Amino acid sequence: MDCEERAPIRAVILSPNLGTPLILQPGQTKCSIFIAAEAIARRYFGAKPAKDDGIKNCVGEAICEAPYGPVFVDRHLRLYPLQSGKQIKKEPKDAMLFRDGKAASKAMGAVRVWNVGKFAGGLIANRLGEPVAILRSATVAQYSTGVALTDIYEIEIDLSKLPDSPDLGKMCTFAWMVPVPKAYAVRPEVKGVEAWEYQDQVILDFLDAERKDPNRRHYPTLFEFDLSEPPSPTALPAHKTDARHRLMAWHPVIRSNAAALRVGHLSDVHVNVRQNTLAKSPAYLLEQPGGQPAPGTPAEPPASRLCNSFIGLYQLVKAFADGDEATKADVLVITGDLLDFNRNLDPNAIPPNSIGAQWRAFNVLNNIQNPGLYKRGLDDMLVYSLVRHAYQQWNLPVFLTTGNHEAYQVPYGISPRENAWVMAMGALEATNSLKGPHGKRQIEPGILATAAGTVSAYNDFDRASDWDEAKANDGIAADHNLTIYEACLAYGPTYGQALTSQNFDRKQCDWFFSLFTPLSDWRHVYGRQCLLGLDWGEGEEYMNLSGAVPMRADKQSYGILPRSTRAISDHQHYLLDWTRYLARERYQAQLLLFSHFTFVNYDNKVAFSDRNRQFVPAYGKGKPVLAGENNGGWNFNNMGTCERKLDWFFQNCVNQTRKAGVSVHFSGHSHRAGIYTTTISGNTVTIESAFDPGLQPAHPANTSEAGKTKFIVSSCGGPIGVQNLNHELGGWTLTPPSGTLYDPSAKIPFRQVAYAKGSAQPRLAVALDYMQVSKVERVLHWEHAKGNTFFMVVGPKTHRLGCIASVRLWGFGRTPDQPGGATWIPFDTTLKFRHLSRGSAYESPAAAPQSGIYEMALPAGRQPEIAALQDPLLANTTRWFCEVKLQAPKGLPADHFKLDPWFFPVDFTTRKTGIGRVPMLRRRLGEQGEVPDWDWLSETLSKSRYPSKDDATRVDNQ
Structure with missing residues (x-):
């Protein structure tokens, strides 16, 4: 002894x-x-x-x-x-x-x-x-x-x-x-x-x-961040320096006084410190020579409107921990995607107020192995510090599970494109032909001659930044509450880079399992509640080759919201099955299941109002293989799910009355809030109800029902989320950072907790821009009517929203009435509604039925100024923008959207016809309809302020 x-x-x-x-x-x-x-x-x-x-x-x-x-x-x-x-x-x-x-x-x-x-x-x-x-x-x-x-x-x-x-x-x-x-x-x-x-x-x-490790390069300061004050959108918090606040293990325990736990749920928080650098960009949307905004345009650079994920997460955790009765939780569960990727740009390494320094630093392909710029651990340390703060200051227990992003290795651009270089890189990775750390990698010898074109395309590293209309992830800029143009202006010409097609590496989760918990899956029993968390697992599928064959069971098309390929694993199956038994036999408890992957979750194109939504769980018996949106193992009703044991889960864990089942399943992944209930007949799952607890809080399905499983998909707990209630914005109804509060004793048990202040309030301008860029509809286009009067065609969805208040055109140049140097000159228009399009060629050649046809007139007295800017000799220096002033859209809460103006580049020229020169107004085509005209910025405004595109995209030889 x-x-x-x-x-x-x-x-x-x-x-x-x-x-x-x-x-x-x-x-x-x-x-x-x-x-x-x-x-x-x-x-x-x-x-x-x-x-x-x-x-x-x-x-x-x-x-x-x-x-x-x-x-x-x-x-x-x-x-x-x-x-x-x-x-x-x-x-x-x-x-x-x-x-x-x-x-x-x-x-x-x-x-x-x-x-x-x-x-x-x-x-x-x-x-x-x-x-x-x-x-x-x-x-x-x-x-x-x-x-x-x-x-x-x-x-x-x-x-x-x-x-x-x-x-x-x-x-x-x-x-x-x-x-x-x-x-x-x-x-x-x-x-x-x-x-x-x-x-x-x-x-x-x-x-x-x-x-x-040259592929990791952890941030050298091993102390927590000081979060005694709310975080800044542009600067990292200071580090604590006392040895008590070094990165180390903690094993929290607390006694609650709650009869039943009120459960807060967050997911997809995507902490990303490069946002602190982006938000510092001094680039203005319409900029005067000399670096000032054009009079009458926003006084702050557009990057200052960026939604910072860590600020959103901090405020939501604070609301759950220290809020009022409407938001306060007894426990918080975060189901994965704590960060975007494991290595990130250190904001402290970038000089302030330097567009050139930012653009060059964001050239990830050229800099990923620069230990002074790209480090691992910053995002993890912010989340770690916040969880510690929640324990220390707010006494809030926090459970965590992994998502797929915990395993992502390196950054990608702010709007990554599937250009020829990216496709060549992916093809070489698929055959294990690239060696060395991420960045400019070498090609293994012995590649077949037939791959010579692929080798040549990959070795032209400067092409990694080429524009392509196909996007690897449509919504990244929208996550930031920025239009693609605004995000790329702050980020620079390497906006489209993607360093790898195999960014998921399960070994990258070691930070999570070292600092947060060694448990991949866990169970916690509290009274008559049993909480069970499931790990994402060892792999993901995001390139969906089977979806390219219409007759196959997989209806989710070629590029998909990633699915977990190893869940539900045999061990998870065993743990879940035992927990079901114990919840019924020993604890008489509700089973609350948590995972990053979903089980029921609509694709963004599917509205909650759409009826007759069904799917047959993968690996089910008698699975239909006929073409049709509701057939197959995976379709548009169960996006982002897992790929194993789905049939077992729905047959044994869902809507159970006589044997133990899951009462509530909490997940995220899709960035779209939803609460779903289902019925099961044979092998077919039918979605019975679907609603958004934030925009539809009084929905009749917002109840607790014995023997009825509720599927809770929470939106983003840091970035901007998306929604589609009734096709109002085609999947681009943006929503503020939010989570879900579950109160088992309340009459309305599920409540959305959102943070919608400042830059976290969704911008209608971003939603409309995404409708246009992602081809939901042509939001605005123009057809010449007479003189400087146009028919402005407003797409059907946009017209129903009634959100366009006025339109102003901006031209850059110098006119006879404008002394001095070139400048941005505004031209206001008048709008008059004419009629709805019935889709006939006579009325509007390119107008979809139910488009709004408006007469848009420029002031006649200013036609000489407009003509001067349209002089063909000025084509290399003149640029045009359209400013759309917005008002609250119909059918949504009046204060849901921030209503700052929507700016986008247009061409305003004249063309020769048989009846003379006719003005033509249209959104710019190709790359410059989405992102800045890099050459024009450098050559017309300032080369010292805006480096050339080649300078920013160059990949050094070493």
């Missing part, structure tokens, strides 16, 4: 952790934690081999009690108030958890320990043999690099018997404390620390390896 002279036993606490906390019920005094310990613990703990008829865990391993385990729990385990942090000074040798000396007599009566299995990848069981979590084998290897951790132990503690126990009504943290080895004690970030957790050493070793 005397353990004073024995070496410390090193262990890591597997549960609870920062992303998998422990919430105690009112009056609960006993709780269990799980550790993985080194081999000597088996001997010191006295774990005895079980009898043949003893309890076995879910993988057939014997479970046995460790009678001397309490002695070493007493020696190593501590419980600290999380606000003050972990003890950093070495304690006296006889200091014990129960303060009863090295004999540990109190611990022996208050603690029990069981060896519940080997520390290996797969299912983790409790002392009853029941699965409680899943551990990745990669995480096991990661945690065992310094010390071989061999066994998992469950430790049950009676907290009521602890002397001087901290107040569990506020957040506390467990810690398995050991002395700091001398080799680590000399490090600056560990200065003054004499005691820590072995898990802290594992984290430090991991971060060291990250910094040395």
